[in-house]
Amino acid sequence: MSDLLLPPEHRYAKIIEQRKNEDGSELSVLNLGPTHPATHGIFQNILLMDGERVLDGEGTVGYIHRAFEKIAENRPFYQITPLTDRMNYCSSPINNMGWWMTLEKTLDIEVPKRVQYMRVIIMELARIADHIICNSVLGVDTGALTGFLYVFQYREKIYEIYEEICGARLTTNMGRIGGFERDWTPEVFKKINEFLEEFPAIWQEFENLLTRNRIFMDRTIGVGPISAEKAMSYGFTGPNLRAAGIDYDVRVMTPYSSYEDFDFDIPVGESGDTYDRFCVRNAEVWESLKIIRQAIDKMPEGPFHADVPDYYLPPKEDVYNNMEALIYHFKIVMGEVPVPKTETYHAVEGGNGELGFYLITDGSRTPYRLHFRRPCFIYYQAFNDMIKGQMLSDAIATLSSLNVIAGELDA
């Protein structure tokens, strides 16, 4: 049996014994997690340490595995959105919209331009919320709590916008097949405009606080670097890949939801270290703001959902007064919607990478197979490679700059 199949602590016990006999060095095993304030989620790392330096590590994941793929095989299509919420819970609207777009691709539904723009706005807001958390928490892990508390109130404002749109804040379950459940009220636009006015100054201040801060730079430059080639092989996508210098972005490569209508740049880093990841996320927030402004300015008039009575719930007063509407309502709620027998892969640019949905339908009321390509799960395996030879405190900074979300990691 290969040594790698053993539990890591057994494997490391052998190495410790061996090294002790060889040169008398005293290595130790450190158990980081599963619940540790610095891991920001439930996952465990068993590290082999030489003093403060990490020699080797192995991640144990699956502590909050909730069998989403299995559950999805037993649920009507519209009941799967709440599952996607709970993957990357820092930017759930992106997951929601990704799932609806996958389904619309499967069903060949053309979505009105207004809906596409609304989706772009909400997805970019979610990306900002995601990056606010990641970058400010990186500040916390390197000793700067102030920035975190300062920008977090703006995540709160984004949540208020979600709340105005769909009633929920964290796990949004937003949207329907073909559009939104209701049109956005003037209040939503008012809140978005307020956010666009107030947030840039705050974000600028946050950037000023950290970007050229000597302590922060010393703690992050050269920490947990990864080369572009290795990042690609490890399946990195999103800001973490771009920090390594590759300008791959799903929004540009395979535009969805009218991203081709907007003018924005893809920020890239160079060395793929923690500092570059921080800077790429910072710059992406500015790009997201740019996209939202353009979408608000260009927002076309029109319906807030596609005209697909087979899949989109009719208005309630029609259900009470009109037989056809009642029939559609009943069929949709019971999950009896016509679905072709096909296979679809659709990807969106999630908060931390290419979030893909691979849906196989067999014409029945539930997916035959639904696979989520979860960016976190794929790139987190590089973590142990990235921290080898680094100090423990650098490992913590690397971990938080990777933005590993336990919900997405474990599905």
Place this chain on the structure above:
Amino acid sequence: MALETSVIQDKLTSKFGESVTGFIQIKDIFSFEVAPSAMKEVMRYLKEDEELRFNFLTDLCGIHYPDNEKERQFAMAYHMHNWVDNVHIRFKSYLNGDNPEIDTVSDLFLSANWQERETYDFYGIIFKGHPQLKRILNMDEMTSFPMRKEFPLEDGGRTDKDDRFFGRTTDNN
């Protein structure tokens, strides 16, 4: 688009002959089938050929088809992406139902390592040559493979739920 799907098809058929079949465009993705014995070589060729340049393994996952004949009861689906010409492809390898086995690709793409472990964990598909093929999301003591279709979602003894409305027990075609 610089790389035509017909080029992919021609190059693969001339090199691998009978091992690659069933070329079809499904929605926006060009798909085909690869014999499991040739899968790894096909992937290596797709990755390293100077014209094809499928440099990124987007995704891999297992699928269970219990109603197929024995030789085709499991499938591995691979998605690859050529970033230069921006072309997606998907190919599937069908595996034996009693003894699903396929070569690992974790030495071609490091990202396959955990994804193959996940597939092993949920489907029991054995990846030959994988450096660390053990369970990843489920606990090590588990003996079954929960994503197989025969594995029940919930306790079968429950009487308070009528699965006809929520499960795939009846055919609604």
